[in-house]
Amino acid sequence: MDRKLNKADKTLLLVLILFLAALVLHLQYKGSILAEALLFASEAALVGGAADWFAVTALFRKPLGFPYHTAILPRRRDAFIQASVTLVQKEFFSKRKIFRHLEKLHILPMLMGWLREPDTENRLVMQLVNYLRDFLINQEAGKHSAVLAAKAREALNTIEPEDFFALWGNWLQQTGKDKAFVRRLAQYWHKQASTEETRKALQQMLEAYEEEKTVDNPWAKLASFALQAVDLVNYGEAAELIQKQLLTILDELALDDSPVQKSLLELFYEKSAELNNEPEFHQLVHELKDSLLRDMPLEPALEQIFDNLRQHFLQDRAMDVDPLAEHMPALRSYLEDMVRMEYQKTLQLMEEDEALRKSVSSFLFDVIARSALHAQNLVGVIVKNVLSGLTDEQLNRLVYDKVEPDLLWIRMNGSIVGAGIGLVLFLLLQISV
Structure with missing residues (x-):
């Protein structure tokens, strides 16, 4: 197979040289038993080495162009490929060997150790959160909007308006809202x-009030005209004073815990409590609640919200941005904590529950064994495709490289055994003479 001389070629060449030297000695020393023995042994070694060279070469190509029953591997390549496929499927991937190797593996402890690693836990938790996020994004907005709207109406219907207003007031006070x-x-x-504009509006209000009071009283109108004429009554200055006083009250009202602010809030809560005890107010708020629950368009509003969120999230994901981490970090953190907690609970349950551990171990063994058995056909297809794609020379080289040392020794043994047999035959002939 190799164009360079290997040790078998060198051995055959050495035998040829010995044969030629023995032939020369035989011709020069006729009648010499030693020269005849050497010629007989070297001749037999040369024949044996040449015959084994022919036999080994005939496996892969046509030695010296000899066409009959040579180049066996290229001519029988289909049978060789099929035999290789059968060997791999039936021997390397046999059911018995697969099950024997799987029984030696402690699959569940190996899996549990891998799942307990921090890197594995973080990677799987992140992946599960992403799956949960994608699942939520891909849900149908219409169906879930109807369900959420029905749940919202049911929850709102159980709330009494009076209790709601009381809770709302307590919440406002406790939070400082x-x-x-x-x-x-x-x-x-x-x-x-x-x-x-406000100052002018106040002035116009004062003027309108003055006109309203004096419209039917000529003496009052005359007195008002006289007072304005001597500048004792100036509606512009009065409006400015009212505006300043109003701004002062608003400034004090904007200060937390100021007397004006406290008085206003106390008055608000007092009147709210009184109003909350009025039967007419009860009837009004109940009618208003029923009307809102009946006419409030929760379904289309929720569906539109979900559609907008979904489109926005899909745009973020197309730009390799996590929409939850970008816009809802609190929700993302909550999902991570929830998934991590359930992940750890599952591992703890696996370690503590013997029956569950046996069931999971049996399931894993069954899945892996079935997968390995199904891999027989896949491996056979792969081996067949690979070997079929090789040229004759590549196939020869593939096989020859695997058994080259043995083939070389076969050729060398041909010369060695031939020399031994030749020497034995020579001795037998000498004895029989």
Whole structure:
């Protein structure tokens, strides 16, 4: 197979040289038993080595162009490939060997040790959270919107308006939201009241009030005209004073725990409690609640919200951005904590429950064994495709490389055994003469 001389080629060449030397000695020393023995042994060694060279070479190609029953491997390549496939499937991947090797493996302890590793836990938890996120994103908005809307109406229907207002008032007081609301409201009205338009509106109100009081009383109208003429009554200055006083009240109202703010909040809670005890108010709020629950478009609103969220999340994911981590970090953190806790509980349950551990171990063994058995056909297809894709020369080289030392020794043994047999035959002939 190799164009370079190997040790078998060198042995055969050495035998040829010995044969030629023995032939020369035989011709020069006719009648010499030693020269004849050497010629007889070297001739037999040369024949044996040449015959084994021919036999080994005939396995892979046509030696010296001899066409009959040579190049056996290329001519029988289909049978060789099929035999190789059968060997791999039936011997290397036999059911008996697969089960024997699997029984030696402690599959469940290996799996549990791998699952307990921090890197594995973090990677699997993150993957599970991503699966959960994608599952939520791909849900149908219409069906789930109807379910959530029905749940929301059911929950709202159980809430009594009076209890809700009481809880709402307590929440406002405990969180300080009532003060914040009053402060913001005072700041807003302060901005509105400080404008020139507000001063003019106050002046117009005073003038309109004066006109209303004097429209049917000529003497009062005359007195008002006289007072304005001598500048004792100036509605512009009065409006400015009212505006300043109003701004001062709003400034004090915007200060937390100021007397004005406390008085306003106390009055608000007092009147709210009185209003909450009125039967007419009860009837009104119940009718309002029933009307809102009946007419409130929860389904389309929720469906639109889910559709918008889904589209936005899909756009983020297309840009390799985690939508939950980007927009809902608290929800993402909650999901991670929840999945991690359940993950650890599952591992702990696996370690403590013997029956569960046996069931899981049996399941894993069955799955792996079945997968390995099904792999027989796949391995056979792979081996067949690989070997079929080789040229004759590549196939020869593949086989020859695996058994080259043995083939070389076969050729060398041909010369060695031939020399021994030749020497034995020579001795037998000498004895028989």
